[in-house]
Amino acid sequence: MRRVIDGRDLLPPEPLELTLAALDQLTEGDDLLLLLNCRPAPLFGILRRHGYFWDECAQGDGSFEITIRKGIVGEQ
Amino acid sequence: MPADLSFEQAPPISVPLRFFLSAPIFGVVAGALLSWWGADVVTSRWLGETLALTHLLVAGFMLQAMTGALFQFLPVAAGCNIARPMLVAATVHPLLAAAALLLPLGLAGGIAIALRVAAALFLFAVAIVVVATGRALLRTPAQGATVLALRLAVGGLAITVLLGTALADGLAGHRSWPLVDLTSIHVAWGLGGWALVLLAGVSYFVVPMFQLTPPYPPRFARWLPLLLLAVLLVWSLQLIVPIPQQLVLICGMALAGAFSATTLWLQQRRRRRIRDPVFWFFRLAMSCLLAAALLAAGVALLPALHDEASVAWILGVLLIPGVFVSAINGMLYKIVPFISWLHLQRLALPGTPVPNILDLLPGSAMRAQMILHLLAMVLLLMSAVWPSIVTLAGVAFATSSAWLGVNLSRAVWRYVRARGRIGASERGR
DSSP states (O other): OEEEEEOTTSOTTHHHHHHHHHHHTOOTTOEEEEEESSOOHHHHHHHHHTTEEEEEEEOTTSOEEEEEEEOOTTOO | OOOOOOGGGOOOTHHHHHHHHHHHHHHHHHHHHHHHHTTHHHHOTTSHHHHHHHHIIIIIIIHHHHHHHHHHHIIIIISOOOSSHHHHHHHHHHHHHHHHHHHHHHHHHTOHHHHHHHHHHHHHHHHHHHHHHHHHHHHOOOOSHHHHHHHHHHHHHHHHHHHHHHHHHHHTTSOOOOHHHHHHHHHIIIIIIIIIHHHHHHHHHHHHHHHOOOOOOHHHHHHHHHHHHHHHHHHHGGGTSOOOHHHHHHHHHHHHHHHHHHHHHHHHTOSSOOOOHHHHHHHHHHHHHHHHHHHHHHHHHOGGGTTOHHHHHHHHHIIIIIIIIHHHHHHHHHHHHHHHHHHHHHHSOTTOOOOOHHHHSOHHHHHHHHHHHHHHHHHHHHTTTOGGGHHHHHHHHHHHHHHHHHHHHHHHHHHHHHHHHHHHHHHTO
8 A cells, every 4th residue: 555745845844744653554565655845864864773665766846756665574 | 956954964963052052142141231231332333332242143143053053054955064073063162152252351341362362262263163164065075056155154254253353453452454444344254255155055955945935046046155255355355455335335235135035035935824933033034134235235325324323233233133143043943943853753763752843842932032032123223213222122132032042942951851751761662
């Protein structure tokens, strides 16, 4: 299942707050798509520390799409 | 495109916080002394007391906050960090604070030794800041208008302090410098080359991000600091050759006015109707900048106004408490809870509750202090016409600064308590 958070018109740190709340409910096999105006480096540190994986894709209009999924035990 | 928010490289939170928490103290001292000295300070910009108050704000309040912001902002906006930030901050912070107290003492009391020691301390501390931040800024691969503005601002700070040292030397009776010309160049580099260029560079980054505006037009953002630099270089030539002062002043004010008008225009085009205190503080700062630019250009065109003490007072109030104290006040309300919240998020395990930003610094506390700051501004401006009001204006400004300090300290205290709770909860798992 995919959940989408469009943070492009949200005031920082609302996108990060929503993302962290959504991560708590993310199960293996699900993914979370973030749409943001900037590359969220603080989030990456938190994801790395807690074993999540992500792909990022810069868009032509300067925004970013970040796809996050939960790490599977043993996966690196 | 907004730059990368490279928070992972950010310095320990205590590095910027020590500067941010110290800044309001200088505002309290300046307001209290203004109230104590009373109407005389309105009568001339050259009085020792007036110069002392000015430097409590520019070399105390502003320099503390802007140095802390620079340390915090380099990794965020320029993708670089200063080497050994704890050591640099621990060295620079007390030196700058001591210098910013000694300088007004020397200026108001005519104490030569205080002027000389303050100048030496500023020179040493700012040299460390310039080398530490300049090295990082020259090495970063990041490009763009914000990085360019930060580089020029650091250069502007160095020139301001060198000129200030020469002035202190002259006032202490050591050399016979052309003090009036040197002062006007020192003021231009301090308010224009350092403070305004830094404000522009920071605004390019934070206004679109925190106020959800479109980005600054790229060409405008890149050319503004370069053109300001060109104006300042021509302005500085007055030390050696005659220059068309009125024309150069009008060019500088046109650039400052263009920056404020662009920021106000971007605020009008924000994607959400945000009206938080940060938005209003920025709106106040940019309105004051536009008013100051128009007034200064008017003074350049009407020489009869040039020697009017009340005009100099209004310009000073618009530029220093109006533009820079307002913008810094707003930015501190955004930065301090934001970095506190981010540090808590980094420490907490998933599922551990972390207070949100408004728990750390409630909007009601910020709004109440903002209204007092606005009142202080109105009273300070009215003092140009009714100088006796300045006592009340000083009380309002001191109280507003104290309230800012209390609000920031409370946010930091809540951060420390939350950090303790998170630590205890992690240990309990």
